[in-house]
Amino acid sequence: MNEQKVIDVKSLSVSFGNKRVLTNINLDIFQGNSYGVIGPNGAGKSTLFKAILNLIDYDMGSITVWDQDIENVRKKIAYVPQKDEVDWNFPATVKDIVLMGRYPFKKILERMNAEDHKMAEEAMIQLDILDLKDRQIGKLSGGQQQRVFLARALAQKADLYFLDEPFVGVDIATEERIIKTINQLADEGKTLLVVHHDLSTVSDYFDKVILLNQRLIAYGNTEDAFTDKNISFAYGGQLTILNKLGVTKK
């Protein structure tokens, strides 16, 4: 195995006000994998994303992406935030948003050219939303909305993807389409980090997992790290409920 290291997180700690959200996180993320980021509510999953993306300040630690400061490599990184962070009444159409994936490649006076429009169109085709391209984003179903933001990430042709809860509030067809896209990207050698909630599908969806609950509980290959013991460690008292649902495994 000669996998290239993409993200290197060293002793990362983050707090909001007086409240510690992440404590001493050490992580190496390798190329060509899809990582499921798993943990209970308030475990700091979104915070981890925002810290790596340098969108929030952190107390301690260092983070590099492809051995560099993230500011140098932002073009190659796509971020799909949680759906509840979006203003759905905004006068933006599907195509407007997917085209945003091309923004990082444009200088200030440069206009969008045919190539950019083609890439946006290809991304919309891949996620089956081309016929919705002139629709205002509030006039879409939850699944369609999620596809729009994933299509933007595809149009960006990024090498590293951060997807925050892409499966929340979407229909089954969309979930299948998204996981297919994730697997395809990983096969092409891209790296993906995906916040995921449904423990019963973790083993099917991801090669690797990051189990988090303010501290790093475990990470690595899904079959090694996603064990009963680690899950119970991450979820603490909530495990009885999980047992009932029959989602944990040997």
Added chain:
Amino acid sequence: MMEILTTEWALRALAASIMVGLMCGVLGCFIVLRNMSLLGDALSHAILPGIFVAFVLFGYSTIAFFVGSALAGLVAALIISWIQQNVQTKNDAAIGIIFTAMFSLGVMGISWLNQSQGAHLDLKDFLFGNVLGVSNEDLILSGFVLVYTMLSIALLYRYLFITTFQPKIAEAMGISVKTIHYYLMLLLSFVVVASLRTVGVILVVAMLITPAATALLLSPKLKNVLVISGIIGMLSALFGFLLAYAFETTPGPAMCIVATGFYFLAALLAPKTGLISRQWVRRKESRRILAEDIIRFIDKSPGDEVSTVSIFSNISVPNYKLKAVLKSLINANLLIKSERNIALSETGIIKANNLQRAHRLWETYQHNTMGIDPELVHWEADKQEHHLDDELLGEVERKLGYPKADPHGSPIPKKK
């Protein structure tokens, strides 16, 4: 009244007003979309001390006023941001504190100049505008601001779009959200100063937010919103000016009132989103449900025909509504009317069959999947039968394993 358009002062005033309408309209869209209406108001009030300082240093000079005001606006924006980031005060409270303080300083300073220094500075002109005092210099300055603002928005369109829509994403893409914010504040200060003569600091916020809010009701596409808002801004200025002339009143407030008129027109009449069109859709929907209830009633009644009287006594909605819906059903060939009775036509029978199918499938669904008592499923199915399309019903039927009868034992008909 058109003869005023031949006088030079009036033409100057009108040209200045229309330019202000255009730049405020376009820039205002971003102010509204960023939830910065209060900040826009604040910035316009906060420029007064800039005018005071400029007068003390350079005397009455359009250019000095312009620079002084723009700087005062930026100082206000910076102090407000600083408080918001470093002091535990709510954002809008921080804005309120700073703009009233700066406004007060400006009012005190200008009154002092007026009263004890004998300067000819009329506070009222700054508060409400003095459109008849527009000089050639003012006009040229407005022209510059207009061109500069429009060019900036056109060139920065992508950045303004994404930092307004999703600032976090913009940042993740490497766009400096802060720089765009302060540049927008700079443009806002310029536009406010250019509007000083026409509408004054108190009402400029109306020219910024009212046309923009109107345009946002009319189009779901940002580019169109900008164009529409600019046009509404110009029309508000034009009609407001004429209105003020006709009634011999102050132009600034008249422009504001015209803009507000446009806003309420759009709120009422906008296609799809307007109150009237929404009311219309609601009315159509309630008539459709009533029509289906009538068909179901005739279908369930013994015999092929039902007397008109029994329809009126059994379906409890106002008679005029019932009459209108019955008439439309007869016109649509779903019902056949004889002397005193009404029967279902052939297409009416098909419709009734499909409604019955929806009703019984939904009863079965409630009972089988949710375990609801058969006695209780009827009422809910009566409501739902109007809203189940074929696709959903097919799915329900498949999930239930193609049941033959509902929980009461009545057969579930096939779709016709």
